[in-house]
Amino acid sequence: MEALETLGRHYNYVVTIFLMVAGLYIVVARGNMVKKLVGLSIFQTSVYLLYIAPGKIVGGTAPILDPAYKIYSNPLPHVLILTAIVVGVATLALGLALVVRINESYGTIEEDEIFAKDDEQ
Amino acid sequence: MSLDLILRIGTKLILPFILMFALYVQFHGDYGPGGGFQAGVIAAGMVILIAITFGMSAAKRVAPQAVVERMVPLGVLVFAGTGVVGLLLGKNFLDYSVLGHDPVHAREWGILLVELGVLITVSGTMTALFYAFVERGR
Amino acid sequence: MALLTLLAVATIAIVRQRSLFGVVILAGIYSFLMASLLIALDAVDVAMTEASVGAGISTVLLLATLHLVKATEMRPIHANWVPLLVALVVGGILVWGTISLPPFGVADTAVHQHVAPYYLSRSIPETGVPNVVTSVLADYRGYDTLGETTVIFTAGIGVMLLLRGMRRRDDNDRGDAA
Numbered sequence: 448m449e450a451l452e453t454l455g456r457h458y459n460y461v462v463t464i465f466l467m468v469a470g471l472y473i474v475v476a477r478g479n480m481v482k483k484l485v486g487l488s489i490f491q492t493s494v495y496l497l498y499i500a501p502g503k504i505v506g507g508t509a510p511i512l513d514p515a516y517k518i519y520s521n522p523l524p525h526v527l528i529l530t531a532i533v534v535g536v537a538t539l540a541l542g543l544a545l546v547v548r549i550n551e552s553y554g555t556i557e558e559d560e561i562f563a564k565d566d567e568q
Numbered sequence: 569m570s571l572d573l574i575l576r577i578g579t580k581l582i583l584p585f586i587l588m589f590a591l592y593v594q595f596h597g598d599y600g601p602g603g604g605f606q607a608g609v610i611a612a613g614m615v616i617l618i619a620i621t622f623g624m625s626a627a628k629r630v631a632p633q634a635v636v637e638r639m640v641p642l643g644v645l646v647f648a649g650t651g652v653v654g655l656l657l658g659k660n661f662l663d664y665s666v667l668g669h670d671p672v673h674a675r676e677w678g679i680l681l682v683e684l685g686v687l688i689t690v691s692g693t694m695t696a697l698f699y700a701f702v703e704r705g706r
Numbered sequence: 707m708a709l710l711t712l713l714a715v716a717t718i719a720i721v722r723q724r725s726l727f728g729v730v731i732l733a734g735i736y737s738f739l740m741a742s743l744l745i746a747l748d749a750v751d752v753a754m755t756e757a758s759v760g761a762g763i764s765t766v767l768l769l770a771t772l773h774l775v776k777a778t779e780m781r782p783i784h785a786n787w788v789p790l791l792v793a794l795v796v797g798g799i800l801v802w803g804t805i806s807l808p809p810f811g812v813a814d815t816a817v818h819q820h821v822a823p824y825y826l827s828r829s830i831p832e833t834g835v836p837n838v839v840t841s842v843l844a845d846y847r848g849y850d851t852l853g854e855t856t857v858i859f860t861a862g863i864g865v866m867l868l869l870r871g872m873r874r875r876d877d878n879d880r881g882d883a884a
Contacts, residue, residue: 458707459810460804462710465717465797466713476789485720485729492740495752495756499747501807502747504818509750512830512836522825522839523825525752530843537857540861541865544869550774598840610758637866641859643859664848675845676833676835678844682851686855697767698766700868
């Protein structure tokens with residue numbers, strides 16, 4: 448069946464989109480700040496998949512030049528995603544530092560309780 | 569015999585190999601997978617392992633707080649300095665081909681210097697992040 | 707591939723999990739699965755970085771935060787339908803957008819045509835470095851790497867400013883003034 452064949456060839460895109468949507472759902476729908484940050488990092492890793500999967504050539508090898516191989520996977524997405532991974536961990540570290548300070552100020556890390564405390568003042 | 573004796577002896581055995589692996593990944597980044605970022609994180613992982621197994625004072629003997637804090641901007645300085653050297657010698661910013669006797673070797677030297685800068689900043693930052701999070705709780 | 711399905715299962719587990727410690731451990735498992743998947747996709751530098759950074763530093767920082775924040779469990783999850791609907795609509799639009807993308811693993815798509823053969827053919831004659839990712843990262847696109855190093859530097863300075871402020875009880879003359 449053609450739909451299943453297309454699904455099989457595009458399976459990596461389907462899983463990428465599922466991870467992206469799941470990360471987005473965690474960020475929007477859950478109130479706990481640490482879980483929101485974990486959801487954000489899931490969203491970022493799905494973008495890495497989105498960039499690297501089209502660069503792979505079946506029958507090729509890693510982009511390290513060697514006389515024994517002729518076909519190499521595309522090195523350009525690897526460079527961009529290397530930068531993106533490190534920027535992601537930098538963002539996570541700053542976010543977690545902010546969560547620690549918020550907890551010291553408000554006593555909680557749940558979003559609803561923080562809004563309630565802000566409304567009281 | 570306490571239960572963490574195995575952990576302490578095992579960690580003591582494996583720590584020099586972690587540091588050696590980090591330096592291997594750094595310097596063989598030209599010929600295999602690797603480079604500055606991976607090496608920096610592995611080196612910071614060694615300090616974190618010392619802190620987890622033996623306590624913060626042992627970790628601060630290996631990597632003192634002041635040294636780690638100075639390492640964070642030093643790597644960026646090394647990187648930008650390599651670029652400015654290219655500027656001062658008459659070519660563009662971050663042009664490595666003027667650093668040596670012929671362009672191919674000069675670019676290899678430039679890549680090594682730049683990866684060294686990245687190693688210093690990344691390992692310093694990851695260790696400083698860990699120290700900052702742990703010190704907050706005391 | 708099976709790894710992709712395992713990733714999806716791990717993500718569903720993270721969405722439903724209520725204990726924060728379980729969420730951190732599942733995030734570490736997710737990072738390792740992602741690193742294995744990246745090896746299967748021939749991205750060896752990226753896999754090493756993702757394994758060390760995602761499963762190493764991220765897990766350590768999350769555990770340190772959980773220790774400082776002293777929260778162990780989320781509040782009971784009340785089902786909200788609006789975010790789920792928005793998520794499904796966004797997912798549907800994205801699936802519709804990626805249907806006409808090239809299939810997996812083919813060698814003559816537009817991605818492989820212009821810039822990649824340029825770098826692959828010129829890396830050894832011009833720089834003498836066989837690892838094309840390192841030569842592109844440090845030489846051909848060195849300016850981006852300078853920006854990235856500055857981002858790491860900024861994150862380190864930012865966290866030190868946030869978390870090493872007035873709570874220090876020992877001598878204040880060590881280190882730069884925050």
